[in-house]
Amino acid sequence: MIKSREGSTTKIPKKEIIHRISTGVSELDRALEGGIPKGSWVAITGEPGTGKSILCMHFAWAGIKAGDPVVYVTTEAEFRDVLKQAKMFGMDFEQYRILDISSSKQYQEANPPHIVVIDIFGLLKIARQISSTDEEGKKRFHYALSIETLIxxxxxxxKILGVLREGSKTPQKHVRLIIDSISAFWADKPAMARRYSYDLKVATHRENVTAYLVSQYAMTTKSTFGFGLEHIADGVFHLWMDDVEKTKEVKRYMIIKKMRMTNHVRKAFLVEIEPGKGFVLTPLG
Known part of the structure; x- marks a missing residue:
């Protein structure tokens, strides 16, 4: 309370508590004052080989350890390869319940999986399910790599994770969503990236969902493949490497370009990808 000259009092507004979600990388959490603000959409941008997918593995692993269900969309690799690579970095996902949405394997509502995997075959399965026939009898097909199919x-x-109440679109439990990569959904129409990004965010952005969205960088222009994702994202982790033809070695870097609802470190980090550890950050300067 603050007392005014007239004797009245004014309430000091309480500082809003920010619920933070661990990235699974301790140095990155510290750089974000404890982690990503809950409900954020984080774009992970960069050229191939910079460690974007490994950063996603850490995020998923931290989620499982914290009791968060994970939705893992992978268009760049088969999930079994993700599992093998993650194991090399000390993350053994196979000790938890995993359900591939494309499989015919049944799940028990009383014992839902920890991770639901959506790969290209799962997207194709859902695309067939949502295809419809109009009043004139014409079939309306959905493509596997369309935003409608992704949503x-x-x-x-x-539904499989059991996090939705009847008639609700907002998960009642915090969920980690990973899409690696989102660029695949506008690969044939990069000019539509901004619209597709908005469509996806309107349909799936929820307070109880924190998301990683991987966006590839075009090797020729060194810019995001498709314009728009960085604008609608709450945060951007950008990764890059030195020109290997000049340096004759691989040196990777990362910088937090933006993050809403929190302060963050503004200087870049050196990135090392180490066996048994995975993504390791060292502050520069």
């Missing part, structure tokens, strides 16, 4: 697949994953 339907994510909603199906929420």
């Amino acid at each position: 339907a697949s994510i909603n199906e994953a929420y």
